[in-house]
Amino acid sequence: MAQSVFIDGAAGTTGLEIRERLAGRTEFELVVLGDAQRKDLAARRSALNEADFAILCLPDDAAREAVALIDPASRTRVIDASSAHRVADGWTYGFPELVGRDAVAGARLVSNPGCYPTGFLALVAPLVKAGLLPAEWPYTVNAVSGYSGGGNALIARFEAEPDIAFRAYGLGLAHKHLPEMQAYAGLAHQPVFSPSVVPAHRGMLVDVPLPLSAMSTSARPDALRAELAGFYDGSPIVEVHADVPDELLLHQGSASWDGLELWVASNPDGTQARLVARLDNLGKGASGAAVQNLNLMAGLPETAGLGLAR
Ligand SMILES: NC(=O)C1=CN([C@@H]2O[C@H](COP(=O)(O)OP(=O)(O)OC[C@H]3O[C@@H](n4cnc5c(N)ncnc54)[C@H](OP(=O)(O)O)[C@@H]3O)[C@@H](O)[C@H]2O)C=CC1
Ligand SMILES: CC(=O)N[C@@H](CCC(=O)OP(=O)(O)O)C(=O)O
Secondary structure, three states, X not given: OOEEEEEEOOOOHHHHHHHHHHOOOOOEEEEOOOOOOOOXXXXXXXXXHHXXXXXXXXXXXXXXXXXXXXXXXXXXXXXXXXXOOOOOOOOEEOOHHHXXXXXXXXXXXXXXXXXXXXXXXXXXXXXXHOOOOOOOOOOEEEEEEEHHHHHHHHHHHHHHOOOOOOEEOOOOOOOOOHHHHHHHHOOOOOOEXXXXXXXXXXXXXXXXXXXXXXXXXXXXXXXHHHHHHHHOOOOOOEEEOOOOOOOOOOOOOOOOOOOEEEEEEEOOOOOOEEEEEEEOOOHHHHHHHHHHHHHHHOOOOOOOOOOOOO
């Protein structure tokens, strides 16, 4: 029998892309509230409590409200795409490659990772865990995102202001993704994070510069690449490239994609490296990750319904 999935926030950017990925899937029965009811508390309460799975595609406050509406005794299992519960007690961080597929499969409350942390953690967490990068190092993260990363509001802004060529932000150095980056990479310090937006709908690059010879671990770039390749060996979603091209591009017309690509670039003598991730902020960065987690929680193959062809 099909399991029911209620998407709270189904009219938003992330919610719509989850609907696209679930369309035509016979294992699930999709529950979506129409325009007149989608913000109605009573309608949401009953949908949240009647579903096998609730996927929250809401601003943080509305996600907290949704969780409070769910009776703890109900059978509903939750996947929260917001940043409200990413380091909260009782929640499983929905990054199966890092926390383990069984942990996600067995969880009742799963918090989807943020888009930038998906790139950062995919690169850094396995290397810190393996002792190849120091936990005490003050890491920096430079990243660019397509404007859909900011949801409907940023999409509307970039469409209304086509003259914007580049937007640096997060200048208060308190971005909401910092706690999860620190926690799940096991770092002593929060990274210094420089996010930015380019006039492309989707796609992102996350770049972590490493002065390897100044670090206590003195790892060689080849060792970093080999560790990542081994860590993600067999993954249908994460690819660690053996070769580094001269440039990495984002395209304005990119199609939706649920994979994640990783590179270790280095200088000729191997004293410096840049760890680089490329992903779709709405794919492995949000909606693709939510569907991967839903698949695991429902006992299905993790890539069902995902778009992984390039
Ligand atoms: N966009 C992305 O790339 C990523 C987004 N996320 C996270 O996913 C969540 C959703 O983001 P995104 O889809 O981009 O945002 P959008 O703004 O595009 O969509 C949010 C949706 O939630 C609805 N909503 C707001 N308040 C309520 C409420 N009280 N009850 C019911 N519905 C409500 C909005 O309706 P209305 O517009 O009418 O207010 C809108 O349809 C956010 O927490 C975001 O941070 C995570 C990773 C990546
Ligand atoms: C371009 C842009 O604005 N990006 C968003 C992050 C998108 C994301 O990952 O969403 P969460 O809020 O769920 O973490 C930002 O920086 O706030």
